[in-house]
Amino acid sequence: MCGITGFLGSTVSTDAAAPLLKSMTVALCHRGPDEKGVYTAPGVGLGHARLSVVGLADGKQPMAAANGDLVISYNGEVFNYVELRERLQARGRRFLTTSDTEVILHLYDEMGTACLDELNGDFAFALWDARRQNLWLARDRIGVRPLYYTEIRGTLFFASEIKAFMAAPGFAAELDPVALDQIFTLWAPIAPRTAFKGVRELPPGHMMIAQGSSRTVSQWWRMEFPRDGEFKTPERPVEQLGELLEDATRIRLRADVPVGAYLSGGLDSSLITALAARVAPGRLETFSVGFRSPEHDESLWQAEVAEKLGVQNHQVRCGEDEIAAEFPTIIAHTECPVLRTAPAPLYQLASIVRANGMKVVLTGEGADEIFAGYDIFQEAAVRRFCARQPGSTRRPLLFRRLYPYLPQLQHQSVDYLARFFSTGGDGLTDPLFSHRPRMRSTAAAKLFYSPDLKYTLGDYDAAADLAAQLPGDFRRWHPLNQAQYLEARFLLPGYILSSQGDRVMMAHGVEGRFPFLDHRVIAFAAGLQPELKMRGLREKFILKEAARGLVPDTVVNRPKQPFRAPDSQAFSTPAARASTETVLSEGALAETGLFNSAMVERLKVKAINGRATSFKDNTAFMGILSAQLWHKVFVTDQPNRTETK
Incomplete structure (x- = not known):
């Protein structure tokens, strides 16, 4: 991964262009400490801070096509670049480098913006087309890599992180009150809105064509589910999932530098580690977080998996003092208020990856969203049951299955849970039904708003804003798929992949790769019958079946423990x-x-x-x-x- 910057507009003079780009790019040097480069032409400029992973000797950016008409600044990886390159060469294309960057240039030259459909990867890039005199910005399907833009006096500025805009004359940071209200409701701003007033995020699966003063943003990919009742389950779903995940892991091991893996001790990272250890030559190195507080620590599980798989595990120990000390730095990197300290230990985790001479790791993010692993999916199912059968005597049993980690559910606890799961029963047709309890609990923070902030927000409703952005066929999906979409489309890119992912990893120049977020895996999981993902209240059913024999049964069978840190x-x-x-x-x-x-x-x-x-x-x-x-x-x-x- 890398950091990209640039502008399109006539307000930046020719003499000022290169110094401005250098200043913007320096602000992102943590993302790309290996090389820096700029490209300028009248009215346009591209900057790049490089983290060298593929094509170490000849992958310098910004990169131009052989005839100079196309120039790209690119952050991320195209994991199927080997196959794409072979296809292009078979059609007579000549390559000057070994990088995946050049593959994008050739594909665009042949196919235009439709080439995005050919890319299996995580990316955000800017491509200047001198023939058409337009700038093309594009972001990957699920939003692994960030891309922001803003307008200053008619000039479009873009960058991998907002802090790069601080170098642009006329830019001043101001908190967007609507974004803050969205965070205090949904945990993250609703893209394209960001915490910075006037700064926009290119949403996942979107692209922009900028030409002169025109800006056209369009969606090129979205997560889709079949209509409820129209699922087509494959003949060998467990075997096919295993094959898909192995290939997704295999192509994500492609690099000209060593690749490691995160190992939390849970199912998702353990499965990816097992697949990588089977596919990769040599002994795999893994990295884990251990907590000094026993209620957060999973060291025993990490050690068991590491021993079983024969990997070399490195652990960083994290405590309350380290979390508090690092938290201001975390906010500087997330560029957004957060409701948890979880990014802090992950920031420390990335630091030991880099300290051990590595800069690429596989991680298990995405599995909970794609295969229904979160409590929120189970809770929604129980709430629906309670709403439809309020007098059922099965409720205590359901609560005990849902919360097996609670040592004892006393009578009072059952009564409380019964009241909790009965709330909102009249809103079964509400598109946000699954997430209403979380929203209500989170929104309690709004009681602390000042009178001025309350006046500014007026009657703004963040949840209604979110509901208005749902796709037209959303209500025709199965309730589990609706809940999955809300997690995968909004919270995953808005918080998990950003504040707990890209930002804290790239703060140390570490690239994360996510096999579960391979678009083939996403499409496969989306088409499955919901019962294969959540069977009763057993989360990630099919994924657990695919993991059997690869990771210890104790890990497969243990209840999910969410990643938590002292807050x-x-x-x-x-x-x-x-x-x-x-x-x-x-x-x-x-x-x-x-x-x-x-x-x-x-x-x-x-x-x-x-x-x-x-x-x-x-x-x-x-x-x-x-x-x-x-x-x-x-x-x-x-x-x-x-x-x-």
Whole structure:
């Protein structure tokens, strides 16, 4: 992976173009520490910070076609570039490099923007077509690689990260209040909106054609499901899934540098590690996070899998002090307020990958979305059952199956869960039915909004905004598929692959690769009968069947444990209290004007005394703290504030 930057517009003079691009690209040097390059022509410029993974000697960017008419700055990997290159050569195409970048140039020259359908990969790129005098921006199907853009005085600027725009004259960071409200409802902004007012994200599976002052954004791919009742299950679904995953893993091992793997101890990363160990020559190196707090630690599971598979595992130990100390840096990289500290240990994990001389790892992200592994899918099924059969005596049994990790479900707990799962029963036709409880719990943080922020937002409804963006045939899908779409289309790229993925990995120049997000795997899983993904309340049924014999049965059969890290409790330690007090001081809160200082003070006291233990308190505290840190990093601490564009 790499970092890309650039502009299209006449307001940047010829003399200023190269220095501006260099400044923008330097801001992304953590993404590409190996090489930097720029390309300029009248009214257009491309910049590139390179992480050398494929075509080490001849893959420098921006890269031009042989005749100079096409120039590309590209971030990511096309994993089927070997096969595409062979096809192109068979048609008489001559290659000057061994890189996958040149494959895109040749494909575009032959097929135009339709070439995207041929690419199996994770990518975001900008391609300047001098013949047509237009700039083409494109982003991969699921949104693994980021791409942002903004307009400043009629000139289009784009980059892999928003911080690159800080170098552009006339840019000033300002928090978008609507984006904040979306985060405090949905955990992430709804693309194309970002936390920065006036900055847009090119949504996953979308492209833009920019020519002169024209900007045309269109969707080139979307996640689709059959209509409910129209599923066509293959004859050998388990075997076919295993073959697909093995090939998805095999092509993601293509690199001119060593490739490692993340190993959490759960099913998803263990299966990918097992497949990689079987396919890759030599001994695979893996990397894990261990926590000092026993309730978060999975070290025993990691050790069991590593021993079973014969891999060399490296572990970083993470505690509350490290999380609190790193959190401001995390916000600088995520460029967005977050509701969890989970990115912090993953930031540390990427650091040990790089410290061990590696810069590419396979990970298990995507499996929970594609194969229905999250609690939210099971909870939605139980809520539907409770709504349709409110008097059923099976409810306690369902609760115990749903929450096997709770040591004892007392009578009071069953009563509470019965009330929880009965709420919203009148909204079975609500397209957001599966996610309403999460939204309600998260939205409790909005109670801390300042009067000014409440006035600014008016009657804005983030959930209604999300519902309005759902595809037209959404209601014809099975309820499980509807819930999967909400996770995969919004939270996966908006938070999991960004704040917990690309941003914290690329902060150390580490590229993540995701076999479960191969578009062939996504399409295969989408077409399966829902019962093959969630059988009763057994999550990821078909994936577990495919994993048998490859990973230990204890891992296959264990209940899912979501990746969690200490949240508000990390800021209750003596080392963290002073900085927390400063960021949440009355003066700092008055500067942002986002939150009610008296209410935040009471929450802060609870947090630093270790009493903000409920989900709602934790979510509110982390959201407020990260929003305040965002303002400090991108507004208060910026040395040269300019007028807002």
